[in-house]
Amino acid sequence: MKVDSWKKGFLLLLSVNILIILIFVITISLPVNDNKYYKQDEELSGYVPFLIHTQKDNLNQVINHYIKKEASGGPIDYQVVLGKEVELYGVIPIFSEEIQMKMTFEPKALENGDLILQQKSMSIGKMQLPVTYVLKFIKDRYKLPKGVIIEPNDKLVYISMQKLKLKSDFKVKVNEFDLKRDKISFQFFVPTK
Structure with missing residues (x-):
């Protein structure tokens, strides 16, 4: 009986x-879900597309108007300037002092229009x-417009x-965002319903 047990x-x-x-082999053979961001899941039937080409100067005005309107009232004032790269300027209140901040970013248009x-x-x-640390501070303290996601670790x-x-339920997709050559294009989708 001992042998059977x-x-x-x-x-x-x-x-x-x-x-x-078996579980280990199956788990490592599954593809990595690299798209942790939004997919372009909105149905665009009922919208008419318009292709817009613009320059940095024009887009600077639109971006900062949008920031002023959507992100005003936060504890930190900031603005975005498009130069050879995307520059974010802000003032951080620390104790009784205001400290100047500048961050630069390299933009990349994605296939889904983001x-x-x-x-x-x-x-x-x-x-x-x-x-x-700084990106986490911005994420926690800045009032960011809806759709702007800060990933400090990345x-x-x-x-x-x-x-x-x-306004007017427009939708937007970025086609090209090349600041060095000043080639910026978007698709605007205007509702027809």
């Missing part, structure tokens, strides 16, 4: 090991702080164009 225990242990190995801003450089007064800002609230 030993065989049963061995088979049970072998089965558990095979199950663990925009990623990958952090490139940063300066806060003369202090050197870790980028992840050192990026994700702008979901489909989540930005625009």
